[in-house]
Amino acid sequence: MRNVLPILTIVLAILAIWYASAIALNAPWAYDKAKRANIELSATDLVRDTWSQKKPKLPVPHQVASEIWDTTGAMVLSGRGFSKRSLIYHSWVTFSATILGFALGTVLGTLLAVGIVYNRTMDLSVMPWVITSQTVPIIAIAPMIIVVLNAVGISGLLPKAMISMYLSFFPVVVGMVKGLRSPDAMQLDQMRTWNASAAQTFWRLRLPSSMPYLFASLKVGIAASLVGAIVGELPTGAVAGLGARLLAGSYYGQTVQIWSALLTAAALAALMVGVIGLIQRVTLKRMGMA
Template identity: 80%
Template sequence: MRSVFPVLTVVVVIFIAWYAGAIALNARWADDKAERAGVELSLTELVADTWSQDKPKLPAPHQVAAEIWKTTGAMVAKGRGFSKRSLFYHSWVTFSSTTLGFLMGTVLGVGLAVGIVYNRTMDMSVMPWVIASQTIPIIAIAPMIIVVLNAVGISGLLPKAMISMYLSFFPVVVGMVKGLRSPQVMQLDQMRTWNASPSQTFWKLRLPASMPYLFTSLKIAMAASLVGAIIGELPTGAVAGLGARLLTGSYYGQTIQIWSALVMAATLAAVLVGLIGLVQRITLKRMGMAQ
């Protein structure tokens, strides 16, 4: 109960601020309508209007919830859960590129980290470039990646996955380098006294010691991968995916659709990060590490 109460408090504060923001941002449009109609709105009528506009600047939470239900639960009830109007369908498209990019980024990140830890040349040369790569805005490089890959006949899922990989590999590299270097000098000396080979030291000491760092970086990488997948859908004129929903909503001024896609993306990220957390607890428990 002690852990739930702070979370509920934050959620309540967010909803109060959200509803208040909807009133503040949508009030001008409500006043303009009332002025043209020659009527004067009471406070109750003003609040009701700001929370029920078709294209508000900031939709109220219940409007977003209704849109999500209409494009998820209602679709499932009609047997059209994965139709192209369903958020489940668009979430699946984004999920596919997110997970592929995440897996590619994880493999690349772990491989670079091992090379950086075991090879001083890579440590001095590759690590600075890994850091420098993250200074380039992804919104600028994403169209370049898509155009180049389309030019060589690669389109669809892979270009978006590569953008996800570009964002997700960095936290994995940093986390794994820190984790592989976490064993103390005394532990490394003990492995030498046992005449352990570098590979044995890696598998028996360095890799197990890096697991907490790896899982922490994987959570960050997963969230970054989802952002990359959504960004990858924007410059392609994609017709499917949460990024496509955001783009369509912005074209037609459908702010409720935009916010419903944002909430769905946040929910998808929370679920994926939660799954990594579950795997982390199971893995560390089996390894005998307190968690």
């Protein structure tokens, strides 16, 4: 419990800076309104106004919190938890694309890593392309993937998942190449003395040895996958998902809605990384590697 105090201090500091910044950023609009209404703003009036504007430049935490509550808990209580205005619904849309893309990315990344480790030609030729793929801005590629897949009749979940996959396979390739190469010379010699086949060496030695590396990659990969899903939602015409909420919010200047979608995305990412961390702890402990 010694950790609670420092964490709490940081949270309070962030909240203080946030509220103070809101006053500074939202003050011009407050003065503007006051001027047109010909009234003089006292300091308390100013603070009250900047913390409660409808479309503030920077909404304050309690505005965001109440927006999140209105679009999640409150809607659940009124039995509309999965309506199209609920953040739970939008989170679910983004989450499903994230998980599908993450699964595809993990499979693709692992397959590429196996190829790179076992095939010298792939070792020399694939890695530069893998790295190049990540230097292209995802925001530039995303619309093209959506358009191309739409042209061949694929729409909905899969195009978004493809963009998630595009971002999440990279850390898996890098981590798994390192992980599959982590057995030392002695362990490989030992397999050789038993005249083990390449497949036996892979399943019994290389793959289990790579698990710590895999989990480290998965944590990075799932966060990247969420970013991919959100970016993928931007050019889909903003129908549903956290990305759609962000886009709609920015069209109509609904900053409170933008911030609530942002914080929900952050919470979703933290939750997913946490779950992987938990699986990692349990798995590695059972494998005697933690």
